[in-house]
Amino acid sequence: xxxxxxxxxxxxxxxxxxxxxxxxxxxxxxxxxxxxxxxxxxxxxxxxxxxxxxxxxxxxxxxxxxxxxxxxxxxxxxxxxxxxxxxxxxxxxxxxxxxxxxxxxxxxxxxxx
Amino acid sequence: xxxxxxxxxxxxxxxxxxxxxxxxxxxxxxxxxxxxxxxxxxxxxxxxxxxxxxxxxxxxxxxxxxxxxxxxxxxxxxxxxxxxxxxxxxxxxxxxxxxxxxxxxxxxxxxxxxx
Numbered sequence: 001x002x003x004x005x006x007x008x009x010x011x012x013x014x015x016x017x018x019x020x021x022x023x024x025x026x027x028x029x030x031x032x033x034x035x036x037x038x039x040x041x042x043x044x045x046x047x048x049x050x051x052x053x054x055x056x057x058x059x060x061x062x063x064x065x066x067x068x069x070x071x072x073x074x075x076x077x078x079x080x081x082x083x084x085x086x087x088x089x090x091x092x093x094x095x096x097x098x099x100x101x102x103x104x105x106x107x108x109x110x111x112x113x
Numbered sequence: 114x115x116x117x118x119x120x121x122x123x124x125x126x127x128x129x130x131x132x133x134x135x136x137x138x139x140x141x142x143x144x145x146x147x148x149x150x151x152x153x154x155x156x157x158x159x160x161x162x163x164x165x166x167x168x169x170x171x172x173x174x175x176x177x178x179x180x181x182x183x184x185x186x187x188x189x190x191x192x193x194x195x196x197x198x199x200x201x202x203x204x205x206x207x208x209x210x211x212x213x214x215x216x217x218x219x220x221x222x223x224x225x226x227x228x
Contacts, residue, residue: 032213043220043222044217090155099161099169099211100172103156
């Protein structure tokens, strides 16, 4: 079955630390990839997306992600996190550019001030 | 302001009492979708709709119904709610071909408790 795996369920970092959140998907065909963020008490917002072209995608708030097709991965990175990045992060995939979208289970990120 | 609205935001009900959660978007989006969010399980798609009168099952459709009679509205119906449907529900919409081609915009969520 198609699935999305996020390796870290809970990550705690200090401000200014570098961040990398892992995401792997289990589908061999063409995919579109997304990272969404949910700040405490708020709804989901799109951070960035990959449809085609340059596999290094830049999003809002200094986030970026790299699509590595051979590894079925789409890891999220930020060189220096801030306290305001405390949130839950979801990786998502639309297999075969389908109408359905599959979300990972989320990674809860906590930044210590 | 472009937005997706859901009502109610919070609901406590009892097993078996039919309920409807409304979802409305003002962006003229073709695609709308419902998700439930549970701790440790992330978001799971319940139903989605590519356009008026077109609906399809997501990954967890059991116990839910939807309808799409108008483009802007996509209500979620629980005919006979059960405690395992206690969850946080999100409605979302996007233009054109849905999440594979366009960004989804999410509503604020509805927290449902079924006793």
